[in-house]
Amino acid sequence: MINNVVFLNESWFLPILGAAILLLVVFLWKEWTLAGKHRFIIKSTLVFIAVISLVLVVLKPAIHIPKKGGNIALLTPGYAKAQLDSLKKAERGLKLFNYEAGNPLPSQVSSSKKVFVLGYGLKEFDLWQMDGIPALYLNTELPEGVIKLNYKVENSVGDDLVVQGLYKNPKGGYRLLLEGPGETGLDSVELNGENEQAFKMLVPLKAKGNYIYSLTEKDEEGRIIKKDILPVKVAEKEELRILILNAFPTFETRYLKNFLAEAGHELVVRSQITRNRFKFEYLNTDRIGIGRLTEEILEPFDLLIADASSLRGFSGSERNVIGNMVREQGLGVFIQPDDTYFSSRGQLNILSFINFPNTEINDLQWPSIKLNAYPYRIKKEFGIREIHAPGNSIAAAYKKMGEGKIGTAVYSDTWELLLEGNDQAYRQIWSKLIEEVSRKEFSTASWNTVAISGQIDEPFEFELRTEIEDPFVTTGGGSNIPLIQDTSIPYLWRGTTWPRESGWNILHLDTISTYHFYVEDGLQGTTRDDVQILQANKRYFNAEIVEGQGYSPLEPVNPLWFFGLFLICMGGLWLEPKL
Structure with missing residues (x-):
């Protein structure tokens, strides 16, 4: 006692x-x-x-x-009736309660001997209510529909919006459509009736703004079966100043400079022809003299692209200049490798490599395309930021060095993609490389969220990186949002808001930065939401329970x-x- x-x-x-x-x-x-x-x-x-x-x-x-209550079944969305019937037969006197998201659990749950959770489970922000309660999670099967979805929310004008994912148990004859604002059909995929079907659709983004696209499933007669909302933000394309240095003219640079110039970037290309003779090309920019590399020459550029041969030909003072510009001015450096680069060492060779027998790269993003590659992959170690990592290997990455970055990729002869008609894959590869490695303009604040969109009256979590000592964040309605400072990273803050209106919502950091995010009305959940809830509950609940353990109420x-x-x-x- x-x-x-x-x-x-x-x-x-x-x-x-x-x-x-x-x-x-x-x-x-x-x-x-x-x-x-x-x-x-x-x-x-x-x-x-x-x-x-x-x-x-x-x-x-x-x-x-002492717990006087019997066993309880907590019914959450997606529970199987057959599973519930079997549980009723096995557990006499079983009491049933329905779960309502955001509301306190019934008081009988805390005093019961055992709780069976059926269905997809509790929403993640409600799982704390099960702390200390002996429970067994009897999850249901994965729902039918789009169980995986990958696309980029934040884009630039001229980018392609690429939507790809995995559909479980598609019905033959049905179609999956990518619809733009105004429910205009832009691309579609016919479902094949197999167990699982991967899909990929794309559409070019031509104007800046915040848009609502949708992934809509329709039957043979055109009736809407399901619809997933895809919020997309499109910003103006950032025009970069790029310097390309080659020890000799190459097809890689020939096609790359054309692609970058068409994208609106300012380019200076220097290719060595003989020992002391160079060929200069100026695209979207005025002529400037490029001799020995100095800080004055490199200062206007956001990105330096140099092949490995040029890198080896730089003098010690030129390497020091490049290193200083990377560390202090945030210059980005991308190195085009050759066969000897992967085993060389030097001031600018800050990435390590491992031997890899396969000289082709297969990626689910481009299932029908094989990229040529050197027999190496980038070694995963501290400080490496992946750009392209097909399977379990890293094909492209960069590493921070002071304020700037140095990156590379193991691709070889990517220009052959254009000759084979794979323009879109070529654009995606190089757009991503250029975007990740180039110098970024100084930003007072950087926002980040895990969720693509929010739900009305449900917590929406965000991260804020800023040098402001005491940031003040408010909602579009003027409500203050309390922030929690990270104990290890002083410029990282976290906050949570509970949006009350559907549509595009906004967060303000004082008067210097804003962040837009989309809020769904919550009337129709998506298959992806159900999958995420199911996975969160699997992580939270133990596979087995022990009789008599857990919380017992205090009187x-x-x-x-x-x-x-x-x-x-x-x-x-x-x-x-x-x-």
Whole structure:
């Protein structure tokens, strides 16, 4: 019994004990001087009981109540009726309760002996309510529909919006459509009726703004079966200044410079023809002299693309200049490798490589395309930021060096993609490489979220990186959002908001930065949401439960019992001299 007793004010134990001892000493000294030996024993007993009663009133003892409830089935969306029927037969007297997201769980859940959770499970922000409760998660099968979806929310004008994913149990004859604003059909895939079907669709982005695309499933007669909302943000294309240095003219640079120039970037290309002769090309920019590399020459450029032969031909002072510009000015450097680059060492060779037998790269993003590659892959180590990692290998990456980056890729002869008609794959590869490695303009704030979109009255979490010492973030309605500073990274802050309106919402950082995010009305959940809930519940719940473990409710002992005992003792001390 004593093991079931806890004190709600246990943290006050030491000061209360000190006060009780002092009070007991004062009472006993008083009674010792006034009472005889026989009377002192009686009075000291009353004093002791009175002081103990006062102590218990303050400490507030409570008792663990044994669980009297039976077993409970908590029904969440997606539960299988057949599974519930089987559970009813196995567990006599099973009580059923429906789960409502965002609301407290029924009180019977905490007092039950065992809780069976059926369906996809509780939403992640409600899982804390199951802490300490012995429960068994009887998850259901993966739902039908789009169970995996990958696309880029933040894009630039001129990019392709590439939407790819995996559909479970598609129905033959149905179609999956990528629709733009105004429900205009832009691309489509016919479902084949197999167990799983990978799909990929794309559309060019031509104007900046915040848009709503949708992934819509329709039957043979054109009726809408399901619709997934895809919020997309399109910003103006950032025009970069790029310097390309080659030890000799190459097909790779020939096609690359044309692609970059068509994208609007300013280019200077220097290709060595003979020992002291160079060919210069200027695209979208004025002519400038490029001799020995100095800080003045490199300062206007956001990205330096150099082949490995040029890198080996730089003088020591030129390498120092490049290193200083990377560390101090944020210059990006992309190295086009050759056969000897992967085993060379030097100031600018900060990435490590491992031998890899396969000289072709297959990627689910381009299942019908094989990229030529050198027989190496980039070694995964501290500081490596992946750009392209097909399978378990890293084909393209960069590493921070001070304010800037140095990156490379193991691709070879990517220009052959253009000759084979794979223009889109070529654009995607090089757009990603250029975007990741080039110098970024200084930004007062950087926002990041895990979720693609939010739901009304559900928590939407975000991260904010800023050098501002005490950032102040508000919603579009002017409500302040409390921020929590990361203990290890002082410029990283985290916050949570509960949006109340559907559509595009906005967050303000003081008056210097804003962030837009889309909020769905929550009336129609997506298959992807169900899959994420199912996976979160699998991580949270144990596979097995142990009978009798977990939380059992506490019932405080009524303090009137102790106070009444105190009054009786005080009355006894008052009456004793009169008897």
